[in-house]
Amino acid sequence: MTAGSQVSGEVVTTAPAEPQETRADLKRKDNRAWWLVLPVVVSVAFTAIIPLMTVVNFSVQDVFSPSDRVFVGLDWFYEAVRRPENREAFVRTLLFSAQVLLVEIPLGVAIAVAMPRRGFWVSAALVLVALPLLIPWNVVGTIWQIFARADIGLGGWTINNVLGIGFNYTLDSTDAWITILVMDVWHWTPLVALLAYAGLRSIPEPYFQAAQIDGASGWATFRHIQLPRLRGVLTIAILLRFMDSFMIYTEPFVVTGGGPGNATSFLSILLSKMAVGQFDVGPAGAFSLIYFLIVQVLCYVFFTVLTRSGR
Amino acid sequence: MLEWMVWTLPTALVFVGLALLLVVMTVWARVSPPVARRGFLRIETDRGDRLYIGLISAAVVLTAWMAVTDLSMWLALGCALLVVVVIGIWG
Numbered sequence: 179m180t181a182g183s184q185v186s187g188e189v190v191t192t193a194p195a196e197p198q199e200t201r202a203d204l205k206r207k208d209n210r211a212w213w214l215v216l217p218v219v220v221s222v223a224f225t226a227i228i229p230l231m232t233v234v235n236f237s238v239q240d241v242f243s244p245s246d247r248v249f250v251g252l253d254w255f256y257e258a259v260r261r262p263e264n265r266e267a268f269v270r271t272l273l274f275s276a277q278v279l280l281v282e283i284p285l286g287v288a289i290a291v292a293m294p295r296r297g298f299w300v301s302a303a304l305v306l307v308a309l310p311l312l313i314p315w316n317v318v319g320t321i322w323q324i325f326a327r328a329d330i331g332l333g334g335w336t337i338n339n340v341l342g343i344g345f346n347y348t349l350d351s352t353d354a355w356i357t358i359l360v361m362d363v364w365h366w367t368p369l370v371a372l373l374a375y376a377g378l379r380s381i382p383e384p385y386f387q388a389a390q391i392d393g394a395s396g397w398a399t400f401r402h403i404q405l406p407r408l409r410g411v412l413t414i415a416i417l418l419r420f421m422d423s424f425m426i427y428t429e430p431f432v433v434t435g436g437g438p439g440n441a442t443s444f445l446s447i448l449l450s451k452m453a454v455g456q457f458d459v460g461p462a463g464a465f466s467l468i469y470f471l472i473v474q475v476l477c478y479v480f481f482t483v484l485t486r487s488g489r
Numbered sequence: 490m491l492e493w494m495v496w497t498l499p500t501a502l503v504f505v506g507l508a509l510l511l512v513v514m515t516v517w518a519r520v521s522p523p524v525a526r527r528g529f530l531r532i533e534t535d536r537g538d539r540l541y542i543g544l545i546s547a548a549v550v551l552t553a554w555m556a557v558t559d560l561s562m563w564l565a566l567g568c569a570l571l572v573v574v575v576i577g578i579w580g
Binding site: 228231232234235236238239241244245247249252255256259260468471474475478482486 | 492493494495496497499500503504532533542545548549552555556562
């Protein structure tokens with residue numbers, strides 16, 4: 179939010195044009211402050227870059243021990259992209275992320291718009307909405323694992339006995355999928371709602387007064403004033419929700435363990451089975467590098483589209 | 490000391506190459522500061538952005554190549570480098 183946008187009710191929508199920097203200007207700049215980034219570089223190297231290099235090394239070898247290993251070239255990569263199980267898990271994870279975004283973003287924005295803007299109910303609504311965010315992943319998993327059970331869970335029992343619909347997430351793959359999706363919506367829509375609410379609160383009052391004078395409808399106000407102003411926070415919300423849902427592990431692990439069959443085996447569950455369960459570090463290394471590449475490409479595309487399309 | 494990292498010559502060369510690339514880009518930026526402009530990607534990029542986009546695209550080309558065809562990976566590498574060059578110059 180620019181400082182100029184709130185000056186005595188006067189609305190400034192365009193930033194003054196920045197003076198064009200010439201090549202000579204750029205050369206004259208004192209760049210020594212960049213050395214201050216060094217501690218971050220060192221700690222990131224220690225915690226991320228060096229381990230990642232090790233993963234790369236593992237991904238081209240069959241390692242039995244550091245002294246007993248065989249170079250296998252790209253074999254693990256071929257296996258990672260060609261094994262039907264992996265491809266299915268990839269499609270499944272992508273589908274899950276798409277559904278999560280399609281449900282949580284509109285729902286979160288709707289909740290934010292419906293939340294009170296002032297008065298006592300602001301705090302009450304904030305606490306209520308934020309509550310699911312405070313619960314740790316595995317606890318959320320446990321809550322839903324019990325809640326959705328057909329025999330002793332309140333939700334599962336109600337669906338089966340009151341609504342009369344057969345629902346059993348341990349046997350039926352659609353039911354398992356729906357359980358995981360609803361659980362994620364329950365857990366993370368509040369994050370979108372809070373971000374959107376913060377974005378809405380930062381819109382200066384004169385915008386709404388102007389809309390009122392023009393006789394704009396509620397929808398028009400939302401479409402032309404609130405939604406454009408939410409671009410920044412929604413970018414963050416979409417990125418966070420995409421990355422988290424694409425890497426979701428704990429909750430499906432607790433609720434379904436990837437089953438029934440492979441119905442909820444997302445990429446992360448498959449990967450951890452490979453790396454931790456079977457200790458196949460070579461294939462797991464190749465697999466995680468491709469996983470990393472997908473996350474990076476999709477995030478970069480999202481980020482670029484969302485931040486640069488407005489210009 | 491580096492035994493646990495199980496280095497191999499090819500992976501070491503790749504990382505040395507990446508490090509050199511960063512050094513070259515830094516020196517190049519010092520000699521002649523990058524200028525942002527718009528190419529066929531339709532977004533404003535400077536040469537560092539285009540290098541990043543190019544490298545990521547190259548990785549995608551290599552991965553997709555392995556997923557769909559049995560043709561030689563050297564051919565894939567050629568295509569990937571072509572992608573880097575095309576994006577670097579006209580992107």
